[in-house]
Amino acid sequence: MTHHPTGGDLLVAVLRELGIDTVFGIVSVHNLPLVEAVDRELRFVPVRHEATAVNAADAYGRARGSLGCALTSTGTGAGNAAGSLIEALSAGTGVLHVTGQVESRYLGSGRGFIHETKDQLGMLRAVSTYAATVPSTEAAGRILREAARAALRAPGGPASVEWPIDLQYAAQQDDDTAAPIPVTPHPDETALDAAARLLAGARRPLVWAGGGACGAADRLAELLARTGAGLLTSNSGRGTVPEDHPQVIGNFATTPTGRALLADADVLLTIGTHFRSNETGDYSLSLPEAHIQIDVDAAALGRVYPATHALQGDADAVLGALLARLPGAPPAADGNGTTGGVEPAWTARVASVREEVRATLHDAIGPQAAVCDALRAALPRRGVVARDVTIPSSSWGNRLLEIYDPRDNVFPRGGGIGQGLGMGIGAALARPDESTVVMAGDGGLAVHLGELLTLAQERPALTLVVFNDGGYGVLRNMQDRYSERRSGVDLTTPDFSLLARACGLPYARIASEADAAPVLSEAVASGSPTLVEVDLAALGPMKNPFTPPVKIPTA
Ligand SMILES: Cc1ncc(C[n+]2csc(CCOP(=O)(O)OP(=O)(O)O)c2C)c(N)n1
Ligand SMILES: [Mg+2]
Numbered sequence: 001m002t003h004h005p006t007g008g009d010l011l012v013a014v015l016r017e018l019g020i021d022t023v024f025g026i027v028s029v030h031n032l033p034l035v036e037a038v039d040r041e042l043r044f045v046p047v048r049h050e051a052t053a054v055n056a057a058d059a060y061g062r063a064r065g066s067l068g069c070a071l072t073s074t075g076t077g078a079g080n081a082a083g084s085l086i087e088a089l090s091a092g093t094g095v096l097h098v099t100g101q102v103e104s105r106y107l108g109s110g111r112g113f114i115h116e117t118k119d120q121l122g123m124l125r126a127v128s129t130y131a132a133t134v135p136s137t138e139a140a141g142r143i144l145r146e147a148a149r150a151a152l153r154a155p156g157g158p159a160s161v162e163w164p165i166d167l168q169y170a171a172q173q174d175d176d177t178a179a180p181i182p183v184t185p186h187p188d189e190t191a192l193d194a195a196a197r198l199l200a201g202a203r204r205p206l207v208w209a210g211g212g213a214c215g216a217a218d219r220l221a222e223l224l225a226r227t228g229a230g231l232l233t234s235n236s237g238r239g240t241v242p243e244d245h246p247q248v249i250g251n252f253a254t255t256p257t258g259r260a261l262l263a264d265a266d267v268l269l270t271i272g273t274h275f276r277s278n279e280t281g282d283y284s285l286s287l288p289e290a291h292i293q294i295d296v297d298a299a300a301l302g303r304v305y306p307a308t309h310a311l312q313g314d315a316d317a318v319l320g321a322l323l324a325r326l327p328g329a330p331p332a333a334d335g336n337g338t339t340g341g342v343e344p345a346w347t348a349r350v351a352s353v354r355e356e357v358r359a360t361l362h363d364a365i366g367p368q369a370a371v372c373d374a375l376r377a378a379l380p381r382r383g384v385v386a387r388d389v390t391i392p393s394s395s396w397g398n399r400l401l402e403i404y405d406p407r408d409n410v411f412p413r414g415g416g417i418g419q420g421l422g423m424g425i426g427a428a429l430a431r432p433d434e435s436t437v438v439m440a441g442d443g444g445l446a447v448h449l450g451e452l453l454t455l456a457q458e459r460p461a462l463t464l465v466v467f468n469d470g471g472y473g474v475l476r477n478m479q480d481r482y483s484e485r486r487s488g489v490d491l492t493t494p495d496f497s498l499l500a501r502a503c504g505l506p507y508a509r510i511a512s513e514a515d516a517a518p519v520l521s522e523a524v525a526s527g528s529p530t531l532v533e534v535d536l537a538a539l540g541p542m543k544n545p546f547t548p549p550v551k552i553p554t555a
């Protein structure tokens with residue numbers, strides 16, 4: 001039994017167990033003991049909106065491959081966090097969200113106690129993978145750890161704990177010493193044998209890695225070497241094998257050549273992927289019939305595409321079991337391509353598809369290709385690329401801009417705008433010795449413009465690249481193509497140089513292809529926050545206006 005003077009001290013102890021050294025939030029009368037203890041013992045980052053607290057904590061966890069923590073207030077504060085909790089829930093990423101609650105004796109009384117909320121727990125339950133109320137000073141430690149475990153356990157997501165303010169101030173007794181070992185399912189030997197046989201006999205194999213493959217990087221690379229398979233990825237699976245590897249096609253499955261390759265593959269192994277609509281052309285992609293699917297979440301097996309071999313378990317463990325069953329030598333070693341293993345022509349085709357999809361996209365994005373190239377050249381190999389939902393992300397940032405480690409690949413998997421800067425700040429503070437770049441549109445940035453002040457105050461090594469087209473470009477393109485008139489897409493944007501000056505941030509502008517390399521290399525090399533505006537009107541258009549891969553029934 002350990003005693004802590006307040007709930008804040010207990011929270012700090014639990015955060016230390018979890019390896020969390022930085023916490024994001026907004027202070028309030030309903031979380032003061034927590035914020036004060038965190039600020040005293042760790043690092044407290046006062047963001048300007050609770051949604052950002054969650055986005056930053058989420059990205060902090062993603063950038064480290066672990067968990068982040070957000071602190072919010074009761075009522076509106078907790079409600080403000082909800083949108084970003086939805087993102088973490090959709091992504092299955094770990095956030096420990098601790099929020100205040102009114103004094104325990106007034107809980108649910110409906111008497112209008114300051115910040116009182118009708119069924120706050122119900123709201124948190126709806127947007128979190130776990131939600132609980134701290135009922136006593138003996139239970140807080142157990143509940144916080146239970147929440148953290150739930151956030152980290154597949155399918156993952158945010159865990160919310162609401163904590164009545166009187167109980168936060170009180171001394172705590174913590175007797176939760178025995179952390180239960182999580183039980184991970186593992187497929188049976190017969191299922192593994194059958195899947196391994198199929199894979200060993202494949203002549204034209206492909207692998208598709210999603211976010212669930214991130215913990216299996218080495219074994220996935222070994223699998224590519226031993227089978228000669230090409231690797232497609234979802235957006236979340238990017239970087240699990242570095243994207244400059246010759247067998248990595250990447251997030252290009254829905255391109256014409258990607259589709260054709262899938263159509264000709266004889267075996268597909270998919271690992272930890274949701275087959276999200278945007279990554280399958282609204283499920284129009286056809287996959288080979290012989291489909292081995294690995295997922296730790298039983299609900300994901302066969303949910304979108306039928307699986308002939310469904311293997312429930314941890315990606316790394318199941319890949320290890322499959323590798324142990326494959327013939328030892330790399331199949332390509334047999335040289336003549338007539339017996340066993342991959343056809344040499346398939347390996348060559350994978351390599352050429354890899355080149356073709358990149359060259360085609362590089363050409364299609366016109367002058368933005370110079371920005372993409374300059375961004376990659378400016379960033380060290382292990383820099384974080386955080387992206388809001390903007391045309392440059394959706395077209396090339398999510399595909400062409402190479403990623404070499406999944407922890408460097410931070411973006412809202414649920415597609416909500418406005419979260420990129422907060423995520424970038426969280427990632428940058430999670431890895432203070434490395435560089436972070438944020439790609440945001442003028443529309444997405446405007447959602448949380450206040451976070452420019454967080455950026456100016458915390459001063460991480462973050463380059464914020466704002467792609468300014470004076471509005472919600474992607475919806476403008478859709479309306480220009482499918483509608484009679486524009487509605488709600490043209491926006492007043494600030495003078496970004498004055499805005500940066502007002503916040504005390506250095507500013508630079510890219511108005512031509514030639515500007516891209518010098519501006520971005522200087523901004524990243526500065527090691528401090530910089531606002532870079534890409535003036536898209538001056539830079540010039542992409543070859544075709546970008547529209548998203550969604551169905552328009554009236555089109
Ligand atoms: C929270 C949320 N609200 C609305 C949308 C719809 N939406 C998707 S992209 C977009 C436009 C974003 O504009 P901007 O950041 O300037 O990028 P651009 O499309 O101009 O490149 C909007 C409004 C969304 N995805 N998420
Ligand atoms: Mg825009």
